[in-house]
Amino acid sequence: MVFSYGIRQQLNGKVYLKITLPLKVIKTYIIRNMISTIDCFYYTIIKNKFKGGTMEEKRIAAKRAVDYVHDGMIVGLGTGTTAYWAIKKLALKVHEGLNIKAIATSIQSEELARKLGISLISFSDIDEIDITIDGADEVDYNFNLIKGGGGALLREKIVAAASKQLVIVVDQSKLVNRLGLFPLPVEIVKFGHEVTMKNLSKLQCKAKLRMKNEKVFVTDNGNYIVDCHFDSIENPKELHNKINLIPGVVDNGLFVDMADKVIVGYQNGEVKELY
Ligand SMILES: O=C(CO)[C@H](O)[C@H](O)COP(=O)(O)O
Structure with missing residues (x-):
């Protein structure tokens, strides 16, 4: 690290200490501080x-x-x-x-x-x-x-x-x-979400529209999320495919x-x- 300090400057009768640091050091310092604040x-x-x-x-x-x-x-x-x-x-x-x-x-x-x-x-x-x-x-x-x-x-x-x-x-x-204790998130389009939710419920789950701060949660893609409570998912691949066949479903959280x-x-x- 290269830096210099100790250059005194006299302005209006006051003595200032001028410290010169390379931009990279200053940037790293700011980033590190920003990171610890976060x-x-x-x-x-x-x-x-x-x-x-x-x-x-x-x-x-x-x-x-x-x-x-x-x-x-x-x-x-x-x-x-x-x-x-x-x-x-x-x-x-x-x-x-x-x-x-x-x-x-x-x-x-x-x-x-x-x-x-x-x-x-x-x-x-x-x-x-x-x-x-x-x-x-x-x-x-x-x-x-x-x-x-x-x-x-x-x-x-x-x-x-x-x-x-x-x-x-x-x-x-x-x-x-076994997967399923965590409610399975399903992203669905807003239009007709009521019927999409009914169709999701037919797969033997309790389907709940996700809320945030008393408002319906909207994804970065402008859609809704339905959290489907299955408790236990026996065949993840089969369930994944069945859910994605429902009209209105964009995708589900099974990977x-x-x-x-x-x-x-x-x-x-x-x-x-x-x-
Ligand atoms: O799928 C995700 C976000 O959509 C996250 O990876 C998942 O919810 C885990 O979150 P965290 O790391 O906060 O426990």
């Missing part, structure tokens, strides 16, 4: 709002996943509190010289990446994504996932499907023997045969990679 926000507000494991379990899993990101890669950025840690770690690496371009799965992640200085790219500029790091709400031992707790399932699935490698980062509470690697953070600080 960290505090996540720890104090979001930590208590989300069910599941602790922020530390999420953080260590996300940190490990970033080891798989290399110079020159196109990286898919997930959505949610676990993906947040991956974006944050990536930003630090970028400021240390890692050269990547990223594509985000939500407006929220896009804004965070932009704020932290990660270069963004759009689908019009690329054919495929090298690696995507994203969270999940449930993961079974066949790597089937439920996603969409944060309402970003559609963009998450588009990005995952375009990725050579999908790395899922979770805390230990997300691992299940079948998509994840390549699952990285799990444990309470004792251990991180396990499942293949």
Whole structure:
């Protein structure tokens, strides 16, 4: 680090100390401070709002996943509190010289990446994504996932499907023997949503329209989310296909045969990679 200080300047009889720092040092300092301010926000507000494991379990899993990101890669950025840690770690690496371009799965992640200085790219500029790091709400031992707790399932699935490698980062509470305890999010168009919901209920689930602050929740794509309470999903692939055949359904949060690697953070600080 090159910096100079100690150059005294005398102005109007007062003595000032002039400190000169290279722009890169100043930028890194600002980014680091911005990151720790956002960290505090996540720890104090979001930590208590989300069910599941602790922020530390999420953080260590996300940190490990970033080891798989290399110079020159196109990286898919997930959505949610676990993906947040991956974006944050990536930003630090970028400021240390890692050269990547990223594509985000939500407006929220896009804004965070932009704020932290990660270069963004759009689908019009690329054919495929090298690696995507994203969270999940449930993961079974066949790597089937439920996603969409944060309402970003559609963009998450588009990005995952375009990725050579999908790395899922979770805390230990997300691992299940059978999917379904977490209500399955289904993105549906607004028009005729009442009838779409009735058709979803015919699949033996309790379908609830997602609300946020007493208003119907609207996705980044201008659609609604229905949370379908199945309790237990016997055949994820079959259910995925049945749901997507209902007119009005855009997509659902079952990710079948998509994840390549699952990285799990444990309470004792251990991180396990499942293949
Ligand atoms: O699918 C998602 C957002 O649509 C998230 O990956 C999922 O909800 C997990 O979130 P978190 O990491 O906050 O526990």
